[in-house]
Amino acid sequence: MVARAFALLLAIAAAPALAQDAKKEIQRYQRMIAEGSPAELYELEGEALWKKSFEQCDLGQGAGVVKGAYARLPRYFKDADRVMDLETRLLHCMTVQQGRTSQDATRRLFGNDDRASEMEVLSAYVAGQSRGVRLAPGASHPKEKEAYELGRALFFHRAGAWDFSCASCHGEADKRIRMQDLPVLSKPQFARPVMATWPAYRVSNSQFKTMQWRINDCYRQMRMPEPKFASEATVALNLFLTSTARGEPYRGPGTKR
């Protein structure tokens, strides 16, 4: 009995040290995967595709201009009369400009570990062309203001089979799911490093992942129905998050666990 109590005491005393060690190990692992990131390979594939078929696509800085374009998204586009994020704009270029049917352009939005999707490699390339540029999403047009408010409302909106909002997991500092730290995405100091590194290569999936995917998969885990790709809701949420990270120099595409 005494031995057992002593062992318990030892375990309690050792617990914070163990947690510290685990945290250090995770940080070491994160540095390691960032050094050997294959994100660049996706950028190269995207560059080839962009130069082949997207030189007429206007991401907000003029036809074909990719330098710094990603850091200024999402923003309002007059020709579409709506706010668009990168993927929504790429879809617009594929359908309206290239004349592809929406069914064709949306057939394979998210790739797999065998082969990335068009959206993924294009996102990698375009985002990479904003490295070093401060995030400055649209904030002046009435539709941009409206989208920001909608995004904020969605962030705190509780629904679904499990009653979750985004804030259920991303609302309080120093919390985690299993061993995964959770950023408080409604606060600038947490949103900045996150939004500056999406899209990203995700080691756990061995795939390059985009922001539309990130939002989609969060809602899946929230036990909600599926948000439609490029819908106003997804773009609004992206605008809210990017606006919260405003001013942070972009340094992606990143590498995530």
Added chain:
Amino acid sequence: MRAFWLFMLFASVAWAESGSQKTQNVLQRDFQARGQATMDRAAQDGLQRLCTESGDKPPAEIAKVLEADQMKTIAFPAGSLIGDWRRGERIAQSGAGATWSDRAGVPAGGSCYNCHQLSPREASYGTLGPSLLGFGKLRGASPEMQRYAYGKIYNAKAYNLCSQMPRLGHSGTLTSEQIRDLVGLLLDPASPVNQ
């Protein structure tokens, strides 16, 4: 008295109509059913709406009334509520179930370790909820404690209206038998949680 607070509740909900209703309309337009995640899930129930509108801080008197309503949703089985802690541990470990990528009809997990510490043998636990290490050792396994643990898992909102914990029984995620097994994991003196 109860009528007064109910009136206040409806008044506050009506007042909030514009904001939350607008967001709900957007969800109905911009989301789609997929697999078992049907569109009825996107519609807020009264509790979700009140918690959203009040920033998870509903007026205490209204919360008391609605918590009592949630309590009525809990079907307590007769007899001991302590099931098999070994099965409970497997249910606590599993994060599967209730998403559009899970097959309907396959038993779900409770996702317990996502948010709680339970067995000291599991080092990968979340911290969104309180640590439950030693839960039964500290509280015992009286019929009242069994009822509390069962009820809390079945419908956490009966005890704290805007709790972030899912209503695992009420939502149909876990069966009565699975919840009994989780109560076993929490309260059985032989469970690793209580070592």
